[in-house]
Amino acid sequence: MVVTRVDPAEIGIDLAFTAPFKSTSTVTFRFVDEDAATRVVWSMQSPENVMAKIMRVFINMDKLIGADFDKGLTQLKAEVESPST
DSSP states (O other), X not given: OXXXXXXXXXXXXXXXXXXXXXXXXXXXXXXXXXXTEEEEEEEEEOOOOXXXXXXXXXXXXXXXXXXXXXXXXXXHHHHHHSOOO
């Protein structure tokens, strides 16, 4: 994992996976002002190689990793909203 961009509106991260097969992905956290709050939009983009095309046919990626996104955003929310010590 390498952080590639940090600015007030966005954080970019390059990920390199080794298992279950080698692949790379780009992760983006976008911050959108909404009234007195900030919406965090977490996305992950991966190249469309042969393995990715095969996986897309047989595997629902939202079901596979959606819970991880939800868990991560919930933990981020708790951390941001916790009182500073």
